[in-house]
Amino acid sequence: MAAEHMRSWTIGNVEVTRIVELNNHVDPLAFLLEGGSRELMKQYDWLFPHFATPEGDMLITFQCFVVKTPDRRIMIDTCIGNDRWREHEIFNNMQTSFLADLERAGCPVETIDTVLCTHLHFDHVGWNTRKVNGKWVPTFPNARYLFGRLEWDHWKQVPHDGTVHAQHLVDSIQPILDAKLADFIEPGHQVSDELRLFPTPGHTPGHVSIHIASAGEEAIITGDMMHHPIQIAEPLLPGNFCMDKARSCQTRKNFIEQYGDSKVLIIGSHFCDPTVGWIERDKDNWRFRIKED
């Protein structure tokens, strides 16, 4: 397996391992970000080569993170999943080695005690379940699954009949509810001694990001509060799939101002390898400075 497929970082006594499901996807610019263009991408040379093609097309990765603390194993989001019907061809009926990759990372599914979904879009909940003998069953039998109460308040109103881009409710959420493995949590939930959630609404109503603190070091897993590093320089560039675009922009702007020029490591949920770095000042703007190995 390519090294960039699986990479780990330590934050104090916590280890975060990235499991990539779909690497370096070239995004048609109008798909992910409203108002994105090749010309805009080319204004920021630090986006190249990791986060954009030479032509200025946007690169994004679909991945999740396993967080190992001294006594816990926590999955942050669960990617897209195999065997599913999805509207967009690239996500439809995927067949990846995700579960084998988890094992290779030393985290077979039985060892996971907690699954946290930053929000309930299909690309963050897929491996909540897997298909066994034609039936969707929980992938992580020993885990509690943490879903945001505010987030679920929204999604439970969406018809669970597979229409309006909600097939994932049927195959990736409902089976967890049926198995009584779900806990509905508040946006400031403390997941473990080291992991605390904080609300980053806009992309979805109950979206949360994760703050990790251990032995004097700190990191944040963004979730979809931002999709691409260009949004550090252009925080008011909304995602096309953000439900409340104005709110998502304000959340992102506040976040960048709070964490800009700090030592807090930023782990971007859709950022391509090397995925982690810092928000640092760039004249009168901000940029992403990647963490080199």
Ligand SMILES: [Zn+2]
């Ligand atoms: Zn996403």
